[in-house]
Amino acid sequence: MNASTDRTTVRGTRGVTLRVRGGLSVRVDTRAVVVGFLLAAIALTMSVVLIGTGDFAIPPADVIDTLFGGGTVAQDFIVNELRLPRVLVGLLVGVALGLSGALFQSNTRNPLGSPDMIGLGQGTAAGALTVIVLFQGGPLAVAGGSVVGGLLTGIAIYALAWRRGVHGYRLVLVGIGVSAVLSAANSYLLTKADLLDATRALVWVTGSLNGRDWEQVWPLAGTCALLLPVVFGHARALRMMEMGDDSAFALGVRVERTRLVLMLAAVLLMTAATAAAGPIAFVALVAPQVARRLTKSPGPNLLPSALTGAALLITADWASQRAFGADQLPVGVLTGVLGGGYLLWLLATERRAGRI
Numbered sequence: 001m002n003a004s005t006d007r008t009t010v011r012g013t014r015g016v017t018l019r020v021r022g023g024l025s026v027r028v029d030t031r032a033v034v035v036g037f038l039l040a041a042i043a044l045t046m047s048v049v050l051i052g053t054g055d056f057a058i059p060p061a062d063v064i065d066t067l068f069g070g071g072t073v074a075q076d077f078i079v080n081e082l083r084l085p086r087v088l089v090g091l092l093v094g095v096a097l098g099l100s101g102a103l104f105q106s107n108t109r110n111p112l113g114s115p116d117m118i119g120l121g122q123g124t125a126a127g128a129l130t131v132i133v134l135f136q137g138g139p140l141a142v143a144g145g146s147v148v149g150g151l152l153t154g155i156a157i158y159a160l161a162w163r164r165g166v167h168g169y170r171l172v173l174v175g176i177g178v179s180a181v182l183s184a185a186n187s188y189l190l191t192k193a194d195l196l197d198a199t200r201a202l203v204w205v206t207g208s209l210n211g212r213d214w215e216q217v218w219p220l221a222g223t224c225a226l227l228l229p230v231v232f233g234h235a236r237a238l239r240m241m242e243m244g245d246d247s248a249f250a251l252g253v254r255v256e257r258t259r260l261v262l263m264l265a266a267v268l269l270m271t272a273a274t275a276a277a278g279p280i281a282f283v284a285l286v287a288p289q290v291a292r293r294l295t296k297s298p299g300p301n302l303l304p305s306a307l308t309g310a311a312l313l314i315t316a317d318w319a320s321q322r323a324f325g326a327d328q329l330p331v332g333v334l335t336g337v338l339g340g341g342y343l344l345w346l347l348a349t350e351r352r353a354g355r356i
Helices: 030-051 058-068 073-108 119-135 139-161 168-191 196-207 214-233 235-241 247-250 257-276 281-294 304-323 330-352
Strands: 002-004 007-011 016-020 025-027
Touching: 002 247, 007 025, 016 030, 030 058, 030 073, 030 139, 030 281, 030 304, 058 073, 073 168, 073 214, 073 235, 073 281, 119 139, 119 168, 119 196, 119 235, 139 168, 168 196, 214 235, 214 257, 214 304, 235 247, 281 304, 281 330, 304 330
Parallel strands: none
Antiparallel strands: 002 007, 007 016, 016 025
């Protein structure tokens, strides 16, 4: 079917392929596009609902009116100064974690290849706890410590897993070992802290959106703005790498360079999200797999994973507030409970399939 004078559209069972003059073509998976729009709609709808949730409830219509410059003075202060930054941090953290998880799972070709499972969460926690317990640092120093801890952990895991390249299962196994060591180190740091620092450290390592403001929004937004073009620019190469390193190399992909760039981007996304909200568990593990089941599409599913992470985290934060009251239950506790159940189901499924 002719779409225009210089473009043709070919419809298939899984999507639409646009063929442009010059030998170029673009394939659009219609199911993935529809799922992406639905996930974005869920994330935005739950954001509006979450902004209106709290001790001073605001109807969704009034929230939207206030966001566009209307509303009373009180509503303007509550929406734009108190609640909007928290919701934006939640959306950006969900996007960063979902995308980071998709990159790790695609690179390792392993559903357990998540930052939660291979030690990056423990590494960021170790950096933050070191600053809190040993140096009594403020919020900015704690955020910096978590970023440094995550980066050093990522470098150590990659270096230990290297042997004429990085194999996915070797990376996961090394990461699990590093995670165990760092978990013991974190426990030791907590035993050395005084009561005030230990309480502060435990609140941080739980992972929470409570009290987040514009100081957390801008660095995280800047990190995402820098890294997302890099990640999506390598999406085609990443999809080829899922067929195997030899096949990808034969198709012209510089495998180790691409893997290094994408793993570094994944680590930076993970550490930036953790610096903003603490180590929120299991979103990076669950979001890519939920996205793949929704789209039923092969490949890394980067954009659906990012949108799924945002929708999951915002919905979990709303559920924790509705069930336990505002600021009573950190969202990291709820995601940990739900993610732990999902992990048990995943392990049982993988075992029945004979993959573990």
